[in-house]
Every structure is written in structure tokens, then in C-alpha cells.
Amino acid sequence: MPELPEIEVLRRSLAPRLLGRTIVDVTVANTALREPVDEPNLRSAVRGRRVTGLGRRAKYLLIDLEGDSSLVVHLGMSGRLTLAAADEPIEKHEHVSFLLDEGDRLRFRDPRRFGLVLALATEGLLEDRHFGGLGPEPLVGGLTGEVLARAASGRRGPVKNFLMDGRVVVGIGNIYACEALYRAGVHPTRSVARIARARWDLLAREACATLEEAIAEGGTTLNDFADGEGNSGYFQVSLAVYDREGEACRRCGKALRRIVQSGRSTFYCAGCQR
């Protein structure tokens, strides 16, 4: 579910409640996530360690611990990472649970098991294979028309797939790609070879604005997403095209359309996007 805004909302909601806390132990109920959970490695990395920082790279949440270990959590499509009282009953699909000091725990629940929980060394973390090929970060100035135009040169294919390619820029998934293209007036099937430089500037600006507005609204909750306190987001009511097939475009009134690109649904307005 979660794209960059949702992970950023999660990070911000967890930070005040996790910083300085000590992880007492970890329980692994099911190791079969996107990659098998290495329970011994996880335990030795986290046990007795204090949380010193919460970061994010692309859609990965990074929980830094003292002693050069970092927890890496990815929510996949259906993951949740929430704080609960230690004695609250284990939920279905709660695969990994971190017992904290002061009587609560951080639990990872993920019905579809596309998510990821692992421990890596903090030193050189971002050079790990999970992050090595990733493009720039949008929230710190990494998403500009310059970046997009440069990445597009010599490439072909539809601009929507291009926006979702983590080697170009990270954090944009199916929802925010649709929304950014709508706001910039770009048709999702348009080839990246046929987009003018000024349009890349506009697209970059609109993509950044969409991500930032979504964060301000607590993310998009269509089905599963919740922040670290279990709160849903509100940005779904602001979505202009995503999941609105057949509804009227708020700008021109035409019925919004749905097509399939690379096996994923794309929503757009044929009147506003060229």
C-alpha cells in the first residue's frame, strides 16, 4: 500500500515514541516474508539496544540502534508497523514483534507477506544491495525537472512506468504516479522521449507537491495503511483520479478512465492529460 508518503508518516509517528527506547527481545512467528527472516541475526542485532534514530530511504523505514545495527522494515503491500501494549493479544499475520522496555511492543503485521524485516550494519547501510541502485529522494530536493529529463534521455517507454522506476526517483508508486501525471497534464502512456523540458519541470513540481500534501494529510489509506499509532490517513479523499474510474474529472467534468499498463491500473482524464 505504502508509497513514500505513507512510510514518511509512519516514521514521523513512531519517532517520538521509539527514540531512546530499548528493545528487550524479538519474537518471530513466521519467517516467510519477501526474504526469510533471519531470527538469530535479528535477535543479536536488537537485543538490549537503544533506538538512536528513525530514518527512511525510499519506501524502507530505517530504525537505527546503538552498536552499529539498523533495523530495516518494508511494508510491502499490506504491512503495518504499530505500537501496542505488550500484553495485547497477537494478531493474525503478526509475524515479527519487538518487545520494548516500559511494557509495550512494536509489532509487524503483514497478511500478504510482501514485506521485509531485517537487521543490517548502520555503517555503510545505504550501500547495501537493497538500496544500492536507488535514485534520489524527492523530499530533499532530489526530484527536479533536471533529474527527470536527464534520466529520460536515451530511454523510451511510457512516462508512468518511468515515474515508478526506483532507479529514476524513489518513493512514487501507482497511486502517486497517477496523481502527479494528472496534475501536470501529462498522459500516462506518453513516451518519455516526447516530453519537453518545461513539462519535466512541471511534472517534478507537481509530483513533489502531491507527495508533500499526502504526508500533511497523514497518507492515503485505501485498505490497510495506518501510522504507528494505528491511525488512518486522509489523503484518499483528495485523490483526483486514482480509483475514480467513471467519475467526473473535477476540472473538466469528463469521465475518468482506467487502463492497464504493465499489469497495473492507471487512472487518468482524457480531457486534461495529453
Place this chain on the structure above:
DNA sequence: CGGGCGGCCTGGAGGC
């Protein structure tokens, strides 16, 4: 090499 697609999973929605 880059782009496209299937596969990984479960659950919810909708059709009959």
C-alpha cells in the same frame, strides 16, 4: 541493455 510481465501471498469485493 532496458522494458515488460509473471509471480510472490492473502483477503475483500462482486457476480452468479
Place this chain on the structure above:
DNA sequence: TGCCTCCAGGCCGCCC
């Protein structure tokens, strides 16, 4: 009510 099919926000690996 139940059964069946389809679909879902990410990512990887295989294929052309």
C-alpha cells in the same frame, strides 16, 4: 448463503 473469479498500493527475476 456459498463459491468462484478478479483485483490490490511493491519488488524481484526472468524473458525478449
